[in-house]
Amino acid sequence: MKFNTLSSALKGKNNPTSKQRVANAIRTAGIAISFDTGSAPADRARYSPTLIRWSANLVREPRSHSRSRTAWWRKKPELLPLNSVVPGAGFGRQTRCSSELPMSDHKPLARQKAIVTGANSGIGESVAIALGLAGADVVVNYVENEDAANGVVDRIHQAGCKAVAHRADVSAQDQVEDMFERAVREFGTIDILVANAGLQRDCAFAEMSLEKWNKVLEVNLTGQFLCAQAATREFLRRGVVPSVSCAAGKIICMSSVHQEIPWAGHANYATSKGGIKLLMESIAQELAPKRIRVNGIAPGAIRTPINTAAWNTPEALKNLLTLIPYGRIGLPEDVARAAVWLASDESDYVVGTTLFVDGGMTLFPGFATNG
Ligand SMILES: NC(=O)c1ccc[n+]([C@@H]2O[C@H](COP(=O)([O-])OP(=O)(O)OC[C@H]3O[C@@H](n4cnc5c(N)ncnc54)[C@H](O)[C@@H]3O)[C@@H](O)[C@H]2O)c1
Incomplete structure (x- = not known):
């Protein structure tokens, strides 16, 4: 799943279909994130894994995170070890x-x-x-x-x-x-x-x-x-x-x-x-x-x-x-x-x-x- 696709899914986080997509993405481990679109490179590098892990929390606890809509995932980067893996990036694209x-x-x-x-x-x-x-x-x-x-x-x-x-x-x-x-x-x-x-x-x-x-x-x-x-x-x-x-x-x-x-x-x-x-x-x-x-x-x-x-x-x-x-x-x-x-x-x-x-x-x- 590309960064912007995941972002879009998260923006619609009250939409059960999007939430399900994100949940599935996180459950199926093994394929790295593709950082080819989305925010500035430095932000992508720093926050993309945060986004992924937080999206997992979102799926489990939608109420606890739904209040902070403005770049909520940027506020807690320290919560996230940088090791999440998300399917969909394509096997040919090695995450850096x-x-x-x-x-x-x-x-x-x-x-x-x-x-x-x-x-x-x-x-x-x-x-x-x-x-x-x-x-x-x-x-x-x-x-x-x-x-x-x-x-x-x-x-x-x-x-x-x-x-x-x-x-x-x-x-x-x-x-x-x-x-x-x-x-x-x-x-x-x-x-x-x-x-x-x-x-x-x-x-x-x-x-x-x-x-x-x-x-x-x-x-x-x-x-x-x-x-x-x-x-x-x-x-x-x-x-x-x-x-x-x-x-x-x-x-x-x-x-x-x-x-x-x-x-x-x-x-x-x-x-x-x-x-x-x-x-x-x-x-x-x-x-x-x-x-x-x-x-x-x-x-x-x-x-x-x-x-x-x-x-x-x-x-x-x-x-x-x-x-x-x-x-x-x-x-x-x-x-x-x-x-x-x-x-x-x-x-x-x-x-x-x-x-x-x-x-x-x-x-x-x-x-x-x-x-
Ligand atoms: N990837 C895994 O799942 C995994 C699991 C267990 C252990 N390891 C071990 O981790 C280490 C790194 O492997 P990797 O997975 O990054 O694989 P990799 O193929 O990406 O890296 C191996 C590196 O060793 C270098 N190398 C090979 N022969 C060399 C030589 N004669 N002199 C100097 N450099 C040489 C290669 O050029 C390459 O840079 C290896 O010792 C590997 O056995 C990897």
Whole structure:
């Protein structure tokens, strides 16, 4: 549903047909909002998700909101986490994840320097922008599509922070080392690593080539090893700077629900994520005494290019939603907000934990009706 269509529906909020349309729109999760018409771009970016969530409230409690007709949804943006999803935008139109993260005076990462790998697409893009909005200077790592990386850099600049795009294959040790050297050269040091880069090479096990196996393990697991090691060396060199952070450094390993859930047809990917779990926990145990915090994030189904086939048709989306108790596909911002928190001192006592951002996917939803 396009922004103006939804607005029109809301304007007629005393009309049961419109209300029903909005209610249906909100119930059927999974398709992002198209911001191509409506109010000024900044307003659309800031308030559109608010509008959507408030419209849900409107449907449930029409009387409580019907009094404030004048831009009522603008008055309560703080009520709205920016993660609502509304059908109808068309599968081909990716919502710009970045535009849904709000500017805020709260800068929990002020004066901190971050590297985000695989930061020109999907979750990494959203994480890099969220770190910038939270006050961090960011190295935007990419391996292909420089233009997309530069777009992320621009967004971080707009937030008032420094950013550079840096091409490096995370599975190549010399390129990882060059990237960290450049980060230290440009920013002085590194405080945060979000080891996010990853890929899939799906295949039935009996057919899986050694190349497919190796590629996934090299990027997803060895890439995290190399980046985490380079970050650790810099954290140990510099130590704690209390005016910047309680910790000497923070490492966030992007894992997956498939560190827990076996995944037929994806043995290489699930193995890599299972490996990330124990890599993360082992180095968290080893490095905690040095005041380096290592944690993981395990996303469930997040709407990004890596898993397009899982959400880009109504049938696929319907099947996917049977696995998600919360009833909607995740958005990159859902993960980005978790990453900002884990990178900040607000999570200072959180060490060696995997934070599942999965709408309940790991709750064995198949047993919800008694198995
Ligand atoms: N989307 C999901 O549902 C989901 C769920 C669980 C975990 N994850 C994990 O989140 C991470 C990000 O995935 P995404 O969903 O944003 O997919 P994506 O394809 O949009 O992003 C992956 C990024 O990694 C980069 N990359 C791939 N190989 C690289 C290499 N050798 N060096 C540097 N960068 C490289 C890609 O260029 C891209 O920028 C991955 O680790 C993925 O396994 C995603």
